[in-house]
Amino acid sequence: MCTTNSFLKSLGVEIYASGHRRWPDEAKARAVADTLEPGATVNGVAARYGVLxxxxxxxxxxxxxxxxxxxxxxxxxxxxxxxxxxxxxxVLPEPDMAAPKEVIRIVSGEVKIELAPGTPATRIAEIAHALGTSPC
Known part of the structure; x- marks a missing residue:
């Protein structure tokens, strides 16, 4: 149990005396990403992270x-x-006059995201991956 707690604390999980845990989104995302690895199972990853x-x-x-x-x-x-x-x-939507003219726009269904022109390509790829963009 001690090694599990050490592992979880290294991920930023807060562990309280009552046994409750507070999981940051980054730790949740890492656990989910581990389930997507070839050969991984939800049960196996859940056991490694100490969750149901x-x-x-x-x-x-x-x-x-x-x-x-x-x-x-x-x-x-x-x-x-x-x-x-x-x-x-x-029918094109009305342009937002308050928005800057040079932005990177990602539109997926009802979700519209505007990013600064200097946004790194890796961040744009992460967002597109998270949105699960698919062909029109």
Whole structure:
């Protein structure tokens, strides 16, 4: 149990005397990302993190809904995303006059995110991954 607590504390999990734990989103996201590794199971990862499998499944659900941003996958080689060209909708939304003219916009369904022009590509990729963007 001591090694589990040491591991969890290294992830930033607050462990109270009552046994309750407060999980930061980064730790939840790491646990969810571990379930996506080849050969990993929810039960196995849950045991490693000391949580119930249904709790880990709830975090996975949050990630699928875009409410929990997963860390970008660390790959040895570059990964390219397909370019999808969509027809422009006939009715364009009114431009927001308060918004800066030069922004990076990510639109996925009802979700619209605007980022500063200097946003790193890795952060943009993390957001797109979390949104689960798909072809039009």
């Amino acid at each position: 499998p249904n709790q880990l499944s709830a975090w996975r659900r949050l990630a699928k809904q875009g409410k929990l941003v997963l860390p970008a996958a660390e790959l040895d080689e570059p990964v390219f995303a397909p370019l999808v060209v969509c027809d422009v909708p006939e």
